[in-house]
Amino acid sequence: MIEFDRTTRTYGSKVAVSELSLTIPRGELFALLGPNGAGKTTTIKMLVGLLRPSSGVVRVCGHDLVKETRSAHRHVGYVPDEPYLYDKLTGHEFLRFIADMYGIPRDLSDEYIAREIDRFELHEFANELAENYSLGMRQRLVFAAAFLHDPDVLVLDEPMVGLDPRSVRIVKDLLKKKTADGMTVFMSTHTLGMAEEMASRMGIMVHGNLKFLGTVSELREQVDMETRNLENLYLEITSSATRVT
Amino acid sequence: MQKQLLDIPQENQLSRKLRRTLAWNIVTSTVHQSRFRFGLVLVLSIIFWAAVFCLFYDAFSFIDSMHAEVISLLFNTFFSALMVMMTFSTGILMYGGLYRSGESSFLLTCPLRAETIHAHKFTEALWFSSWGFILLGSPMLIAYGIVRDAPWSFFVMIVPFIVTFVVIPASIGSILCMLVVAGLPRLRLHALSISFALVAVGIFWISWSTFSSTKSQLLTTAWFEETLSRLAMTEQVFLPSWWLASGLLDAALRGESPDLTNQSTREALKFLGLILANALLLSLIASWVARWTYRKGYSNLQAEVPIRKRRQLFWLDELLTRGGSHVGNPIRLLLVKDLQIFRRDVTQWSQFIIFFGLLGLYFYNLRSFNYSHVYASLIGHLNLAVVGLIFSTFTTRFVFPSISLEGRRFWILGLLPIDRDQIVLSKFFFSFAGGLIPCLGLILLSDSMLGLPWSTIFIHLMCSLALCSGLSGIAVGMGASIPNFRESSPAKIAAGFGGTLSLVLSAMFIILLVVTVGFTHHFNLLQQTLGQVPLDTASQLLGSSGGQVVSLCIIIAGGLLATFLPLILGIRAFRQLEP
Numbered sequence A: 001m002i003e004f005d006r007t008t009r010t011y012g013s014k015v016a017v018s019e020l021s022l023t024i025p026r027g028e029l030f031a032l033l034g035p036n037g038a039g040k041t042t043t044i045k046m047l048v049g050l051l052r053p054s055s056g057v058v059r060v061c062g063h064d065l066v067k068e069t070r071s072a073h074r075h076v077g078y079v080p081d082e083p084y085l086y087d088k089l090t091g092h093e094f095l096r097f098i099a100d101m102y103g104i105p106r107d108l109s110d111e112y113i114a115r116e117i118d119r120f121e122l123h124e125f126a127n128e129l130a131e132n133y134s135l136g137m138r139q140r141l142v143f144a145a146a147f148l149h150d151p152d153v154l155v156l157d158e159p160m161v162g163l164d165p166r167s168v169r170i171v172k173d174l175l176k177k178k179t180a181d182g183m184t185v186f187m188s189t190h191t192l193g194m195a196e197e198m199a200s201r202m203g204i205m206v207h208g209n210l211k212f213l214g215t216v217s218e219l220r221e222q223v224d225m226e227t228r229n230l231e232n233l234y235l236e237i238t239s240s241a242t243r244v245t
Numbered sequence B: 001m002q003k004q005l006l007d008i009p010q011e012n013q014l015s016r017k018l019r020r021t022l023a024w025n026i027v028t029s030t031v032h033q034s035r036f037r038f039g040l041v042l043v044l045s046i047i048f049w050a051a052v053f054c055l056f057y058d059a060f061s062f063i064d065s066m067h068a069e070v071i072s073l074l075f076n077t078f079f080s081a082l083m084v085m086m087t088f089s090t091g092i093l094m095y096g097g098l099y100r101s102g103e104s105s106f107l108l109t110c111p112l113r114a115e116t117i118h119a120h121k122f123t124e125a126l127w128f129s130s131w132g133f134i135l136l137g138s139p140m141l142i143a144y145g146i147v148r149d150a151p152w153s154f155f156v157m158i159v160p161f162i163v164t165f166v167v168i169p170a171s172i173g174s175i176l177c178m179l180v181v182a183g184l185p186r187l188r189l190h191a192l193s194i195s196f197a198l199v200a201v202g203i204f205w206i207s208w209s210t211f212s213s214t215k216s217q218l219l220t221t222a223w224f225e226e227t228l229s230r231l232a233m234t235e236q237v238f239l240p241s242w243w244l245a246s247g248l249l250d251a252a253l254r255g256e257s258p259d260l261t262n263q264s265t266r267e268a269l270k271f272l273g274l275i276l277a278n279a280l281l282l283s284l285i286a287s288w289v290a291r292w293t294y295r296k297g298y299s300n301l302q303a304e305v306p307i308r309k310r311r312q313l314f315w316l317d318e319l320l321t322r323g324g325s326h327v328g329n330p331i332r333l334l335l336v337k338d339l340q341i342f343r344r345d346v347t348q349w350s351q352f353i354i355f356f357g358l359l360g361l362y363f364y365n366l367r368s369f370n371y372s373h374v375y376a377s378l379i380g381h382l383n384l385a386v387v388g389l390i391f392s393t394f395t396t397r398f399v400f401p402s403i404s405l406e407g408r409r410f411w412i413l414g415l416l417p418i419d420r421d422q423i424v425l426s427k428f429f430f431s432f433a434g435g436l437i438p439c440l441g442l443i444l445l446s447d448s449m450l451g452l453p454w455s456t457i458f459i460h461l462m463c464s465l466a467l468c469s470g471l472s473g474i475a476v477g478m479g480a481s482i483p484n485f486r487e488s489s490p491a492k493i494a495a496g497f498g499g500t501l502s503l504v505l506s507a508m509f510i511i512l513l514v515v516t517v518g519f520t521h522h523f524n525l526l527q528q529t530l531g532q533v534p535l536d537t538a539s540q541l542l543g544s545s546g547g548q549v550v551s552l553c554i555i556i557a558g559g560l561l562a563t564f565l566p567l568i569l570g571i572r573a574f575r576q577l578e579p
Helices: A040-047 A069-073 A091-101 A106-119 A135-148 A165-180 A192-198 A216-222 A230-239 B008-033 B035-062 B064-099 B102-108 B114-147 B152-183 B188-211 B221-234 B240-252 B258-302 B315-322 B329-344 B346-368 B373-399 B410-415 B420-450 B454-481 B490-494 B497-530 B537-543 B545-575
Strands: A002-011 A014-024 A029-033 A055-060 A076-079 A153-157 A184-188 A201-206 A209-214
Touching: A002 A040, A014 A040, A014 A209, A029 A040, A029 A192, A040 A055, A040 A153, A040 A184, A076 A135, A091 A106, A091 A135, A091 B008, A106 A135, A135 A165, A165 A184, A165 A192, A201 A230, A209 A216, A209 A230, A216 A230, B008 B035, B008 B114, B035 B064, B035 B114, B035 B497, B064 B102, B064 B114, B064 B152, B064 B221, B064 B240, B064 B258, B102 B114, B102 B258, B114 B152, B114 B240, B114 B258, B152 B240, B152 B258, B240 B258, B329 B346, B329 B420, B346 B373, B346 B420, B373 B420, B373 B454, B373 B490, B373 B497, B420 B454, B420 B545, B454 B497, B454 B545, B490 B497, B497 B545
Parallel strands: A029 A184, A029 A201, A076 A153, A153 A184
Antiparallel strands: A002 A014, A002 A055, A201 A209
């Protein structure tokens, strides 16, 4: 569903992402980890079409993000780290806009909007202007918008920021259910516990290179047995100059 | 679920619906939350429109006898200047809207065409850059039509002429913006800077060569004809501004018979058709350019590496930091912080330079004309009011929100060993010191260009000092009394109830001071100039030396009251505040 084919992105002389080749199949939750400046955000921006790769190809559901941008976007739901909301739209109006944009017929869109409002518990403030929302409310609304059109691919950049524990639980349960139903999830996060709990596979990116790709158990097998804690494993990989895989 | 990609009409309909919903919500929320401000803006806009209308009505009545020689040149000069300004303003707005806004980042991740996103932001930019044209152009044209006894069709055609015309420079600005971003990413900044510099030099050269006549004496017929001949460069048949001017002039023609009137109207419609056709063509070209360059340009711009400057301590910052006693150190350090933020915020200092620079340019050219002593005095008082009003817009727009903007950073200040009083006082000193030099300098320039006596200059300088102090006190005091720590946009903070109240109080203070000094000084001047003047007792008293002294006392007292009262109230409120 997601394919990076020798994808490179440079910023001037700096290589932000170097020859990334990665395929994420249907129904997988993939977590991308890495220190600040590793290239995670650049990777995500290429995946959602904000950045064009300097070389290589990025595909979503078989559509090239550069040549078939709209067709690719049709399949994608995106929750950025700093989501944008129209301050002068209510939550309900914003969801209506999203529904119309994805071509959801009117009779279905009412049902889907009600479903997401219910799912993310937006009832209390759905008819208030977004300018009055707290960070947590905004994040929940953005999640609702991302799930509204039942995307085949969900891209999440630090998704749990601003969410209270109840909302975090709602999102986790939803992601598990959706991936079981066949949705592909690409998640960038600093929260190691979340990656360990949720991800089918994970990648650790350092200086634009994917230093590790695999499951948590595979990661543990390849590193010194004394450092079984994921945090220690992660710190060892990100500080090591040697490629593990 | 089968998701459909929208076709072009559906995307445009979606965009229109979004704008309608946003506009409606903005209006209803403004009316609901800021009725005072909404009402004030509405009333002031109507007053402004009416004042501009009366001004133009008098002007067109005055030059009606010279209609054939003058009006075409005036219209062409006005519309061509507006055209150039709109091209640049729309280009700048489109740059911000297409490439730097959160909305564009959001829309680019949605299944929308690049040209649809462009059209959406273009409409927004068009509104922002053309409202000034509409506000100035509509009273001017209506006044012209009334003076010239234009047929009813002229008044009907004003709106379509303006609406179609503004699309032309806006489209050109948008196209240039997208081409520069996509085609010259590395040289973008240099290309824009060079373009601005060239245009600024060009405008300066044109203005200088037009008005600095050495051949004819000022305000004579020969000087007038010479100046008009220099403005003739704007009457070029390929310029859209010429089409607009010619179309409006034809539309306003009332012939000797209805047939002749209808013929002129048909000519006007041809020009309207010409403008419309070119507007549509340029919109289409802009759409094509967006389709082929927008996403690529956006990506290239994202990939630009910002130049990391190694910033050394500025000499003034160092002087403020190290100079003075230990007791005043916290205030000086806060001043240094605000000074650094001001210098690095292009929005603030560029507006500051533009407004005060334009005033300086106008004041400098005052020497070009000969005035009677009384007339020069009147202009001097008006210039004093203008300087005060300009400064009050800055205090309302930037100084008033300054305490509220500390909101997100307030925890830093809260932890430091400084009093809240010192925070408020540092804002006051920053505003007062920052405004004092330009305000005093401009008043000195204005009065010396007008050839006013030193006694008048002294009074005006005292007034200016009182204005700087009082306006700073009002803005800082109100800002400390009614802060808004939740909002991060200074424009929104200034647009709230507190900002509006601050603006109204500032305007009242300016009027009080200028009217006080104006009345007494003006009557004094009348007595000196005309000798025995048959004035009533009150006027004679106002114009006497005693009246002068009283006005000076009012200026000083008013300045002190406007400074200290709001500051004291603000400090008290700020001490008890829990952010």
